[in-house]
Amino acid sequence: MKQAEDHDGSSAQGRKTRLTEFRVRPYRASDLDALHQLDQICFLPGVSYSRAEIARYLRRPDAKSWVVEATGEPAGETAGFVIVSCGRRQQGHIITLDVAPSWRRRAVGSMLMDTAEKWIAQHGGTAVFLETAEDNLTAQAFYLRRGYARLGRIEDYYGRGEAAWLMGKRLGE
DSSP, rough: EEOOOOOOOSSOOOOOOOOOEEEEEEGGGGGHHHHHHHHHSSOOOTTTTOHHHHHHHHTTTTTTEEEEEEEESSSSSSEEEEEEEEEETTTTEEEEEEEOGGGTTTTTTHHHHHHHHHHHHHHHHHHHEEEEEEEEEEHHHHHHHOEEEEEEEEESSSSSSSSEEEEETTTTT
């Protein structure tokens, strides 16, 4: 799983705040290009997904995706998205969580994770897992605050030979 740099809901100091509202909604096929473009912004080559990879994840029968979009000004802007799966083993997997740089620290990541975790639980999932880059301390801190634990280090997880942490938590606790 990939995480963009910041995913917490705290306010960013020194940054001009836009007055806007946003909503979480299910993915629509017309979102694919915007999601691919956002993934390319959030992650470096070798870590970011190709358009075909994102499309393949979205077509999986055990997967679901949500998009956060602005409803104020500028209306319709994609602030972030999550792709999640929940298999027969009662385990969920966060495939990717992407938040646009201009929307970080505004609770977008938290809204997406809340939605994904709720969906996993509704589909019988009792635990959720994800992977995050070993050097992405901001994402790790976000997940730790959400109750995730580091379960193990995965060598050479990313395309450039970078390690990742497998993180997880039990749902409903």
